[in-house]
Amino acid sequence: MSCLLQLTSVTKSFGAVRALKGVSFDLRAGEVHALLGENGAGKSTLIKVITGAHQPDEGAIEVRGNRVPSLTPGEAHRLGIACIYQQPALFPDLTVAENIGIRLEALGPFGRVRWGARRKTAEELLRRVGAEIDPDAEVRSLSMPEQQLVEIACALGAGARIVVMDEPTASLTREEQQRLFGVVQGLRADGVGIIYISHRLEEIFALADRVTVLRDGESVGTRGVRNAEGSDPDRSGPTLTENELIQLMVGREVASIDPPPSTRPGATMLSVRRLGCSSMGLRDITLEVGTGEIVGMAGLIGAGRTELARILFGLTPADSGEIELAGKPVTIGSPREAVALGIAYVPEDRRRHGVILEMPIADNMTMAVHERIFPGTWLRPMAERSLAERQISDLGVKASGPDAIGGSLSGGNQQKVSLARWLATGPRLLILDEPTQGVDVGAKSEIHKIIRRLADEGMAVLLISSDLPEVLGMADRIAVMRGGTITAFFPGGSDARTVMAAALGQAVGAGTGAKEGAPC
Template sequence: MGDEAAPLVELIGVSKSFGGVHAVRDVDLAIRAGEVHALLGENGAGKSSLMKVLSGELAADHGEIRIDGRPVRLHGPADAQRAGVAMIHQELDLVPALSVAENVFLGREPRTRLGTLDRRRMLADTARLLDRAGVAFDPRRPVEELRTGEQQLVVIVKALSLDARILIMDEPTSALSAREVERLFEVIGELRRSGAGIVYISHRMEEIGRIADRATVLRNGGVVAEFDARSMTAAQASEAMVGRPVHLMFRAAGESAPAQGEELLRVEGLAVRVRRPRPGRREPAGVALSVAKGEIVGLAGLLGAGRTELLETLYGAGPKGAWIGRVLLRGKEIRPRSPRHALKLGIAFVPEDRRISGLALEHSVLANTVLSIMDRIARLGWVPRGREQGVARASTQELGVKLASLRHPVGALSGGNQQKVVLGRSLLTEPALLLLDEPTRGVDVGAKAEIYRLLGEAASRGVGVLLASSEPAELVGVCHRVVVLRGGRSVRELDTAEVSEADLLAAAMGQGSLEDLVAGGAR
């Protein structure tokens, strides 16, 4: 551990406001060499804004940044990188049409002595970095062909290429599989042994206690608590984050699926044959499952198991291809041709990547909220402004969306509030079947509690829920049953009243016990 009297980096009295809203208030923060320092707080607490000041993306209104004890002025990310600071953003900042290598070295491409692009060196350097991170795909592969989790790994590799002494990680594991998380933790261990200081932002409390040394909690832009991360409990951190005791509001222990619930959805041997398969996708290859009215059924599986593809197929958003098997909704065979068709059938979908697939970021909260029910609230082809605002206001208030105005761009909201807008829009369609893909990814503990409450209320009204999640605690705590996918196929069904999180992970990995799981993770 570095000398406590001489931190690697210090933020002293840093403040930042946006249009009169205080995002960061007089924050003092010190990061030591060889330390992982967790930064905790609800969405909108000021974590990302504070780190954008440190990474040069935002200029502080007040305060000072010191690196190695010397004051520095950062006029942009390039200045920060020269000072040894790099940031891994939660939201992906990649150019989809470019290759992995081109994204990793974008703006810093290696040159030959003649000044031309040294493509061979760029590919070799990228391959070395991918190997260091334990990633096994071709550096020449276009990023648009990669899944969300794989793209997250490219962002991490890009940050590693900067050889930063101060590395900011904003929700780095939110889209990674369990095995990829383990490899990332190994890389973090290498970085801390080399003397780097790491700021680690995460809503996954189990990660904080395992990887971090100290933790600082922000609320309403200011520091409200500091903990030894190794002895901090999730309850302590959660209460500090929201200012009150928080319960994740999982269903009551032992609560079973609705007794003799009427079957809503039945999927029988579903497989999709696509003429030109997209690289990185795993289309359904033999899925069987059912969802009753008022039941929450989970989808488990490792990255690439086919969870997202199954949900997209049921929503009519997957690639066109030949279907094998049947999908029945309320006993009637269906085949959604498009999202619009699925909505008419009574199926709604909350996608994994809210910023790309779920929202029109430049448009208002109002427009994003009512987008899917415009035909319902319109009169003679015209939407009364008062009715539109009334519906949006009621939805955002019910979901507890924190916003200054319905007219503000939805992209200006925190991640948790954006997710509530997407969920609220889906619920406004009054679906019979609600499909959710990683609904609490990158969402703080308070917002998680709200989302779980809303799902419980929807189920109590008879809505069937099919929920894909990479968090075993969420699947076991929220769902009545869990269907495990592997290689595009459903391989097991588990009653969550009878299994543990470890059992779920073992099933996802194709192993039968916790001992097998640990052995498999070591390989």
């Protein structure tokens, strides 16, 4: 079997964060090679290395046995590497044939377009991917899976021998999935190598020949998949191989995070009952957080955790269900109302929502407490400065001073500024959304200590995190979200494997995992 692509000991760092730590990976002709890993395990970085978007710091890339010294996106294209993203990148106002033509054709003399040839190429390519799509239809009128097929047709037309598919089924219905599987199998039969990324284990067992699992930027193993030809994705119940895979993904080491969990939560601070929001795909969420308690929220990206936080902070209205705060029913219509109720939200996207990068950190830290520290709307620079200086020393923010511009700080310190802004409001409920994402190790453990201290002081904390060891190590209780609702609760310090299985929708081991089969 010939080797299409070979990566050897590839490393890639972004500042202090090492995204890939010596990953080796190979793809053979005519195979589907699945790439699996938790959020942040390094899958995206690896894909970007393969498509030439990122240059590796170290390591070798060979395509069809030839060493490629520097792989750029253009070079990748010439070598027949194509990537099908979750969201197809087509021109919505052009027709299918035009979209395919723009990607593939060289223009004739004087930039003339050969319409007849263009249409014929499009028809032929669409037939090859088994799509019944009118080449003259505008792309805007196509469904998402049809657009994906057009993307695949483009890849084929460009002579791609290596096709990367990044969660191609994330927005597809079951029948659409089946159709796509058919196309993938057809490509495989033609000798194309496919790198297939998905969180859905059943797809991997239905399609893949081999699986490589990434964890923390390292490849923890490549395994052959049994029953690769088995075409029964509805198989319920885990097989031994599924268990093995989950084991590989979460690793064996027990999550060790310094601060020990506190034990006794106090009175209920937040109580959410049957909360739903159809526009964001949330339904039937019931959750309680006690004073002094850290409730961790695990789940995959897109499971609805940030959306829940948005509702609780008044950024999006819920359309059903009740929220109670300290025993009183509340409606939260805007972030302002949330702040007034004592709810604070440290958002996931720190650079866009957490900190105003262009403004001094003192301004950022007082932004949620204008009324309190600037009564009568007049700015009081002394009061502001002293508050900022206290927060800087309390949280150990590394900055030149209160006048330092937010954007000049490192990620971890920006996160502390974002946290400081909300601690200044003296919240009763603190919602943290990925508080340590993109933060270096030192700042991460400092943030963990701060979170634990706040809980010990009686704050109710909802900790949303895709970092499973973080959730396991920090939380007194763990809620797992999947498909827009909470599917399971686990006690703090639960087995990583069990929690991961619940997040992936596999009913393994203990836990009160509710069955759910919601299409996305």
